[in-house]
Amino acid sequence: MREDLHTFAGAYVLDALSDDDRWLFEGHLAQCQACAQEVRGMRETTVRLATAVAEPPPPGLKAAVLTRIGEVRQVAPKRSADMVRTRSRWMIWMRLRPRFVAGLATGLAAACLALAVVEGLAMDRAQRRLDQAEAANQAVAAVISAPDARTVTGTVTKSGTASVVVSRSRGQIVFASTGLLGLPPSQTYELWLMGPGRSVRPAGLLRPDGTGHMAPAIAGELRGAERVGLTIEPAAGSAQPTTAPIVVLRL
Amino acid sequence: MSRDTGRAEPARRSSWSQAGPQRSVPGMDMLLGRVARGDEAAFERLYEEVAATIYGLVRRVVRDPAQSEEVTQEVLVEVWRMASRFDPARGSAMAWIMTLAHRRAVDRVRSAQVASSSEQRSAHRSAEIPHDEVSAQVEDRMERERVRRCLGGLTELQRESVTLAYYGGHSHRQVANLLSVPLGTVKTRMRDGLIRLRDCLGVER
Numbered sequence: 001m002r003e004d005l006h007t008f009a010g011a012y013v014l015d016a017l018s019d020d021d022r023w024l025f026e027g028h029l030a031q032c033q034a035c036a037q038e039v040r041g042m043r044e045t046t047v048r049l050a051t052a053v054a055e056p057p058p059p060g061l062k063a064a065v066l067t068r069i070g071e072v073r074q075v076a077p078k079r080s081a082d083m084v085r086t087r088s089r090w091m092i093w094m095r096l097r098p099r100f101v102a103g104l105a106t107g108l109a110a111a112c113l114a115l116a117v118v119e120g121l122a123m124d125r126a127q128r129r130l131d132q133a134e135a136a137n138q139a140v141a142a143v144i145s146a147p148d149a150r151t152v153t154g155t156v157t158k159s160g161t162a163s164v165v166v167s168r169s170r171g172q173i174v175f176a177s178t179g180l181l182g183l184p185p186s187q188t189y190e191l192w193l194m195g196p197g198r199s200v201r202p203a204g205l206l207r208p209d210g211t212g213h214m215a216p217a218i219a220g221e222l223r224g225a226e227r228v229g230l231t232i233e234p235a236a237g238s239a240q241p242t243t244a245p246i247v248v249l250r251l
Numbered sequence: 252m253s254r255d256t257g258r259a260e261p262a263r264r265s266s267w268s269q270a271g272p273q274r275s276v277p278g279m280d281m282l283l284g285r286v287a288r289g290d291e292a293a294f295e296r297l298y299e300e301v302a303a304t305i306y307g308l309v310r311r312v313v314r315d316p317a318q319s320e321e322v323t324q325e326v327l328v329e330v331w332r333m334a335s336r337f338d339p340a341r342g343s344a345m346a347w348i349m350t351l352a353h354r355r356a357v358d359r360v361r362s363a364q365v366a367s368s369s370e371q372r373s374a375h376r377s378a379e380i381p382h383d384e385v386s387a388q389v390e391d392r393m394e395r396e397r398v399r400r401c402l403g404g405l406t407e408l409q410r411e412s413v414t415l416a417y418y419g420g421h422s423h424r425q426v427a428n429l430l431s432v433p434l435g436t437v438k439t440r441m442r443d444g445l446i447r448l449r450d451c452l453g454v455e456r
Contacts, residue, residue: 010413049418072331074331074335
C-alpha cells in the first residue's frame with residue numbers, strides 16, 4: 001500500500017489517526033503550507049458538523065463550570081512565533097526519540113555532577129550528545145517533512161505494523177513500526193534495503209521498547225533501493241539476511 | 252411603511268444565509284481574546300455561545316449523559332485555561348474550541364473502549380443526525396438542514412467515513428473494519444468527504 005502524507009489531512013482533522021500517523025502528519029504539516037490551509041478549511045467544516053448536533057447542556061453545568069474556572073489558573077500568553085516553531089520541533093523530537101531524551105537527561109545530570117570535578121571534559125561530552133541527538137532529530141524531521149515525502153505501510157508477520165517514509169528528493173528513508181514482538185537478547189531486528197536487482201544492503205539494527213514501539217530512525221540512503229525488508233537476526237546483526245523477511249515494503 | 256418592510260425582509264434573509272455558526276464568528280474571536288485576559292464575564296457569554304454545541308458533539312461521541320457532562324465541563328475549563336494559546340491566524344475561535352472538544356471526547360471513548368460488538372453496532376446509529384431530542388432553544392433548522400443536505404451529497408463511503416470518525420469517535424482503523432474497506436481507502440474518503448462538505452457548505456478558507 002502506498003500513500004501520500006497529504007491524504008492524512010481528513011483523518012487528522014477527524015482525530016482518527018493513530019498516534020504514529022498523527023506525529024508523522026504533524027511533522028509534515030509544520031512544513032507544508034498547502035496542507036495547513038487544507039486543515040484549516042476542514043476544521044471550519046467540522047464546526048458545522050458539530051453545530052448541527054447541538055443540544056442544550058444539563059442545567060447544572062453552567063454553575064459548575066463557572067465555579068471551576070474560579071479555581072483554575074490560566075496559562076501565560078504565547079511567546080513569539082519563533083518560540084512556537086522551536087517548541088513544535090522540540091515536541092516532534094520528544095515524540096521521535098523518547099528513549100534518547102531519557103538518555104540525554106541522564107547524560108546531562110551526570111555532566112552536572114561531574115562539573116565540580118572535571119568541568120570542561122563533562123560539558124564537552126554532554127554537548128556532543130546534544131549535538132548528536134539534534135542532528136538525528138533534524139535528519140528524521142527533514143525526511144518526513146520533505147515535499148515529496150510518502151509513506152508506505154505494511155503489516156508485519158505475526159504482530160505489528162511497519163511504515164517507511166520515503167523522500168526521493170533527499171534520497172533517504174525513515175523507518176518506524178509499532179506492535180512488534182519483543183525479542184530475546186540473542187536476537188535483533190535488522191533492516192534491509194533491497195534492489196536495484198538482487199542486491200541487498202544492511203540498513204541498521206533495531207530493537208523495540210517494551211511496548212513493541214520503535215522510534216523512527218533514518219534507515220539509510222535510498223541509492224536505487226526498491227524495497228525495504230525486516231528480518232530477525234542474531235544480536236550482532238548479519239551482513240546478509242539469514243531468515244525470511246517478516247515484512248517487505250515496496251518503495 | 253410597506254416599502255420599508257419590503258426592504259427589511261431581504262436584508263434579514265441575507266443575514267440568515269450567513270447565519271448558523273458564523274453568526275458570531277468575529278465576536279467569538281474577540282470574546283476568546285477577553286477570556287485570555289481573565290475576563291470571567293466574557294467567559295460566561297462564551298459559555299452561552301458554545302456550550303450547546305460542545306455538549307451536543309460530546310454527547311454524540313461519548314453517548315453516556317453523565318460522562319458527556321463531565322467531558323463538556325473539562326473542555327470548557329480547558330478553554331478558560333488555554334485561551335491565551337488561541338491564535339486567530341490559524342483558524343476561528345469556534346474551530347479551536349471544537350477541535351479541543353472533539354479530541355477530549357475521542358480520548359474519553361478510546362481510553363474506555365471495550366470494543367464490544369454491541370458498541371460497534373451502535374456506531375452506525377450514532378452516525379446519524381438526530382431529528383428530535385433537540386430543543387427549540389438551540390435549534391437552527393436551516394443550518395441543520397443544510398448540513399444534512401450536504402452530507403447527503405457525499406458518496407456513501409465518504410459520508411460513513413466522515414460521520415463514523417467525527418460523530419462516532421472511531422479511529423480510521425476501526426472505520427476501515429466497520430466498512431470492510433482498506434485503511435488507505437478510508438483515509439482518502441475522509442479527506443475527499445470533508446473537502447466536498449466544505450465546498451457544499453461554503454466554508455470560508
